[in-house]
Amino acid sequence: MAVIPATWDLYELLQAVVQAPTYHIVFEILLILWIIKLIFFSKSYALEKTVLTTKEKDELIEEWQPEPLVPDIPDTHPVLQALERNIITGRPDKYLNVNGRSCLNMATMNFLGMAGDQTIETEAIKCLRKYGVGSCGPRGFYGTMDVHLVLEDNLAKFMNCEEAILYSYGFATIASAIPAYSKRGDIIFCDEGVCFSIQKGLVASRSFIKFFKHNDMEHLERLLIEQQKEDKKNPKKAKVTRRFLVAEGLYIKHGDICPLPKLVELKWKYKVRIFLEESFSFGVLGKCGRGVTEHFDIPVDEIDLIAASLENSVGSTGGFCCGKKYVIDHQRLSGLGYCFSASLPPMLASAATQALTIMEANSAVLFTSLRENAEKIHDGLLQVEGMKLMGVPISPLKHLQLGEPGGDRDMDTRTLQKIVDEVQTLGVAMTLARYLEKEEHCLPQPSIRIAVSCKLTDTEIKNVIECTKKACQTVLNENSS
């Protein structure tokens, strides 16, 4: 076909169409119809879903090899060996009988010496002869005994709170309390250095977790301000998102105390609720052992929930939460570790009640001597060469780290284990602080954890410091030579 010159007009165009041969017109019409069909009426050829035959499925099942359920652990693993070496026989009191040798106990958290107290044992045995050993049921179904109610009452009165709720295991206390209040979609601001049970509680709650640097109030304030800005952008969502702040009274991983006055100030400024975990500060801090609220002279009503374990200073088993009635009542139906687990054995509950009575009767002596001993040991351990001491002076939990860490965690752990073994031969029992290295949120440096008891005498304290100095010197000199 000749190229249509631009000067042709419409009439001439029509004439050309009419004069064209028929086959040509038919061909052009068919082509146009084909193009219309392709554009508008063709099926889209999507990928067909592959359906496997039974034979193929069986082959896949045959081929699949799972990993072994647990990895191979040689029997010579250092932790396993340490476990077998350090079996305790007899009463774990001021002196521990480790592997046949009696050592001064600087390892267990027996801060007030309750683990060796005779009156507690007498009470426990009396209760045993009335209630038997186990309670054989959860709290909701005939597992509640009057000793549990008495203990809850006593704890509430001791802490000046409206109500307290008792759990049968210290770890489960805070790990059940946090998910009872905080659900998916809520926000929790948490200190980085919190203990593992709080970390598990945070995971179980499925909320947004925002960690702030350990005891760094400026970082926390920055996070809170950021959250406030987010809330302004989306006020509808902010109205239903609960905000919580979780901190520990005395941090076990670091041996220092949380700045509670500043936390309370931030609570009122940014409207977050505070959950305080006082496992290591209950029965330790404060004039009468009421914890970090008494230590800083803050009314306990400012804190929404206090959770603590009865396994440390109180020397029993279990844990409790205390606070206002409307807060604690909720856990009676939503606290997983409370509703779905057997209750605390009655004899341990009465042991805890007796321990509380002792704490109230002897508060003047117990807590001052604990603080004094902690300070003396702190001053003494600062002088140990080649080691770094973490923790505040009044904290009965201290961490002794290597002054010059090698960089390899395993190597450092082995060195510290040698120091611990050496110190044991000299008659003092200490322990390495153990962590689940792969699962901890913020793994601290390897360290020896030292727990101070209020029953230590001055001679014993001097002995501990001498033995530590000697052991560190021996091992560090060995390493450097």
Add this chain to the structure above:
Amino acid sequence: MQKLTSKIGWKYDMTEVKRAYSMCLKKQAQALSEPRKLVDMTTHYPQADLADDFYETFEKIPLHVAIITYIGTVLVIFIGYIREFLRAVGIEKLKGTMEPMIEGFVPMYQDWSGFFNRNIYRRVQDCFNQPLSSVAGTEINLIERTSNDHNWNLEFTGETKKVLNFGSYNYLGFAENTGPCVEAVAKCSAEYGVGICASRQEMGYLDLHKELDELTAEYLGVDAAITFPMGFASNSMNMPSLVQKGSLILSDELNHCSLILGARLSGACIQTFKHNNMEDLEEKLRAAIVAGHPRTSRRWKKILIVVEGVYSMEGSVICLPEVLRLKKKYKAYVYLDEAHSIGAMGSRGRGIVDYFGLDPKDVDVMMGTFTKSFGSSGGYIGGTKKLINHLRLHSHASIYSNTSILSVATSHTADYLLLPHNHGA
């Protein structure tokens, strides 16, 4: 068909009742007459025979009962809403505690949980949490409570009532306050004290715990065992060490809360199968292995089937031979929670494995508690030495929580010594 009418007016189908009863008797006779032999379940329990051998009945809910229950629930909720409105307006006084509205703070409780507590749970509150003032043995002393304001506040009358105990999990009657167990515990408390204040890896591992671990392993018939002070925690703290992200957990839909919590904390993918329905389990296993992870299509690292021996809320018994057959066929691992069945099932009281005459070494992870049949407290996990070594190192309970109270541990020991090893329970 003989029909029996009970006092309330429900009619029982006597043939059904008789059939169930005769099945029970038949199984009991079988158990006592011949010594239990360990069977190879692939030959002894092929799928077809199981339907005859393994028999459970569950009474069907009559239609009119279901309808009346639903109507009743709706009625209670409706009345609840009316009363909430009256309380909000001020016509009715609020007798319980309610969350105070503090300005600027988001309310702690969503509406439904508070509503449920005030209007539905409160009405029957006196049925739960009944305190006792005695040992949870065959008879208990219930401390009586009354309420003058429709259960808003419960008060003690000061009286106790002696009742027969059908409520506690005291299957073997070990919850007593006299006897050799109690004496052993008393002696141990006097010797060892009551508190330990340390975790297993940090100077809290006593010779008593070692003894208890070994005894538990011997009792179960496995290589090794590890014990914990809380049964709930034995599940929630150990499952995360066994499975992680990238693995699949196939859990029965009616599993206990502790198993669900442990599964969630582990980070693995969770799928449920219909309660005790082995066909559904097999289907899900096949689909899981063939398809892999639903989003990434990667092959699963491990598949863990989580079941219980006896389900406490339903009373059903897991079809264990079938589970083990599936486990062997599809190379999965089995986690068996015997909280209620250990000590209570089986001719020698060794649990559900003993009940079916299977080999305990076939179950990868045998978990159980001491709270029910042993009248004590705590939990255990039994399995191969490799598994227990791994748990000794990596279980959350070994590192972060304190060990069993000595006195309680000794009671288990005394219990074990009492339980007959050689003659039928």
